[in-house]
Amino acid sequence: MLELIKQRRSIRRYTAEPVEESAVGALLEAAMAAPSANNRRPWEFVVVTEAPLRQALAGIHRWSYMCAQAPVVLAVLADPDADPDHWVEDAAAATQNLLLAATAQGLGSVWVAVHPRPEREAAVRRILQVPDRLRVLCLVAVGHPAETRPARRNPYEVAKVHGERYGRPWVQS
Amino acid sequence: MLELIKQRRSIRRYTAEPVEESAVGALLEAAMAAPSANNRRPWEFVVVTEAPLRQALAGIHRWSYMCAQAPVVLAVLADPDADPDHWVEDAAAATQNLLLAATAQGLGSVWVAVHPRPEREAAVRRILQVPDRLRVLCLVAVGHPAETRPARRNPYEVAKVHGERYGRPWVQS
Numbered sequence: 489m490l491e492l493i494k495q496r497r498s499i500r501r502y503t504a505e506p507v508e509e510s511a512v513g514a515l516l517e518a519a520m521a522a523p524s525a526n527n528r529r530p531w532e533f534v535v536v537t538e539a540p541l542r543q544a545l546a547g548i549h550r551w552s553y554m555c556a557q558a559p560v561v562l563a564v565l566a567d568p569d570a571d572p573d574h575w576v577e578d579a580a581a582a583t584q585n586l587l588l589a590a591t592a593q594g595l596g597s598v599w600v601a602v603h604p605r606p607e608r609e610a611a612v613r614r615i616l617q618v619p620d621r622l623r624v625l626c627l628v629a630v631g632h633p634a635e636t637r638p639a640r641r642n643p644y645e646v647a648k649v650h651g652e653r654y655g656r657p658w659v660q661s
Numbered sequence: 662m663l664e665l666i667k668q669r670r671s672i673r674r675y676t677a678e679p680v681e682e683s684a685v686g687a688l689l690e691a692a693m694a695a696p697s698a699n700n701r702r703p704w705e706f707v708v709v710t711e712a713p714l715r716q717a718l719a720g721i722h723r724w725s726y727m728c729a730q731a732p733v734v735l736a737v738l739a740d741p742d743a744d745p746d747h748w749v750e751d752a753a754a755a756t757q758n759l760l761l762a763a764t765a766q767g768l769g770s771v772w773v774a775v776h777p778r779p780e781r782e783a784a785v786r787r788i789l790q791v792p793d794r795l796r797v798l799c800l801v802a803v804g805h806p807a808e809t810r811p812a813r814r815n816p817y818e819v820a821k822v823h824g825e826r827y828g829r830p831w832v833q834s
Contacts, residue, residue: 489761490691493758493761494690514663517663517817520818520821521666522757523669529821533821534825534826534827536825573774574774576750577750577753577799580751581754581757583750584695584696584754584757584758585666585761588666588758589663589666591662601747601750604746617828619827622827643690648704649706650706650708651708652707658708
């Protein structure tokens with residue numbers, strides 16, 4: 489598990505091989521196994537495979553182009569009425585589970601930020617016919633990787649870890 | 662990995678056994694292996710083991726009592742100047758990695774929400790001497806579990822998955 493967490497990298501090039509429905513189901517199950525504040529589970533998902541829709545999503549901003557090549561794009565939505573305070577972090581935790589479940593299945597994925605840019609959210613809302621009551625956190629492009637990226641050698645940054653109170657060195661460091 | 666994701670549950674009772682420093686180091690490494698928008702990596706962490714500090718954190722709201730019993734509490738902070746738009750989701754993804762890395766090591770953990778309640782954040786800021794420039798997303802209590810919670814039998818909710826456009830059934834469902 490710890491190795492898989494480090495092996496997960498943002499993959500932006502994909503082969504033409506489709507992603508099996510059962511694999512997408514496993515991603516969604518992992519996403520919905522995330523914790524959520526007071527178990528409100530505000531998340532919802534749209535599974536996009538049709539090329540014209542993915543092309544449209546690829547055009548919403550400079551860094552969403554991967555949606556055209558990836559055979560599956562998952563839109564991660566949330567209902568703020570379910571939890572106005574915590575829907576962003578709940579949906580983010582679900583997204584992280586989704587990325588890890590992709591890595592575990594040998595799939596590549598990348599988190600494409602949408603929230604909190606109103607113009608990005610409006611574009612996704614229009615393309616996927618998302619109702620007003622839901623917010624759009626992000627898109628996740630998923631596919632079989634056509635590039636390899638090694639695990640980060642050393643994600644740990646000593647300067648960002650503090651002991652007991654902020655600014656005190658932590659013993660291990 | 663998929664099984665571990667489902668096995669992760671919020672654990673609120675812990676034994677007195679301490680958590681090894683190397684295990685805490687693995688949690689922090691996993692957290693810092695999370696994706697972040699534009700690789701800004703806005704997260705920072707405080708590792709709290711001293712009982713008086715954990716007692717104080719246990720008192721900040723009704724659902725933070727686990728901080729007293731858990732031998733380690735990690736405060737997840739973020740620097741909004743590093744990414745004003747995405748620090749919440751980046752720090753949330755790091756927190757989810759942290760919880761999964763705890764599960765992978767046989768440790769119990771629970772995500773204690775702080776953000777976006779100003780009074781909770783002010784309390785953590787005072788107790789841990791967090792500087793004004795940083796925000797507090799949450800606390801994570803970590804310890805050896807003194808309760809067992811089975812994996813969620815079925816986290817998947819059909820009604821929350823849509824196909825191609827919002828409101829269309831997804832084929833697998």
